Amino acid sequence: MTEASSSSNSIQNEKSIQPEGTYSLEQLKEHNTRESLWMLLHDKVYDITAFMDEHPGGDEVLIEEAGRDATEAFEDVGHSDEARDMLPKMLLGEFYGEKKTKSKKSISSTGGTTSSSGFPIWVVPVALIAAFLAWRVFLA
Numbered sequence: 001m002t003e004a005s006s007s008s009n010s011i012q013n014e015k016s017i018q019p020e021g022t023y024s025l026e027q028l029k030e031h032n033t034r035e036s037l038w039m040l041l042h043d044k045v046y047d048i049t050a051f052m053d054e055h056p057g058g059d060e061v062l063i064e065e066a067g068r069d070a071t072e073a074f075e076d077v078g079h080s081d082e083a084r085d086m087l088p089k090m091l092l093g094e095f096y097g098e099k100k101t102k103s104k105k106s107i108s109s110t111g112g113t114t115s116s117s118g119f120p121i122w123v124v125p126v127a128l129i130a131a132f133l134a135w136r137v138f139l140a
């Protein structure tokens with residue numbers, strides 16, 4: 001007699017499943033040393049460990065950008081097409097997730113006295129009182 005497990009409720013992981021061949025920011029950050037150096041360029045993750053000694057710009061600059069988004073630094077230098085053609089050989093995969101935390105500007109009524117439609121919030125009760133008084137005066 002097998003006792004059926006009534007609780008087949010697997011705890012659902014709220015995180016969405018990371019597709020194979022993609023790399024998260026956490027994974028990227030783990031490879032920030034000379035021994036294993038990854039960087040993010042244009043939403044793609046590259047393993048440039050072996051290239052470090054060959055880099056015409058030296059290894060220092062690469063180590064500085066290790067384990068993070070180096071797109072800006074890479075583009076600022078104005079790398080040649082030749083340099084860009086080297087990239088596919090070092091490609092690991094796509095980047096997964098968000099690079100930065102988005103700074104969502106939420107319209108909050110706290111701390112401000114302006115409603116979402118633009119006029120001050122006190123206008124509503126004042127208008128209602130004015131309307132009430134006007135009604136009383138004219139009907140009195």
Ligand code: HEM
Nearest residue numbers: 048056057061065070073074077078079080082083086087
């Ligand atoms: C995997 C990524 C990279 C590749 C394949 C690469 C490749 C190259 C190549 C081939 C050159 C020679 C000039 C040219 O052809 O444009 C170069 C120069 C240079 N690179 Fe990179 N690079 C990479 C990443 C970076 C990053 C992240 C930096 C950060 C600042 C950087 C900084 C430089 C500098 C400063 C030079 C100029 C060296 C000089 O002219 O004296 N590179 N790179």
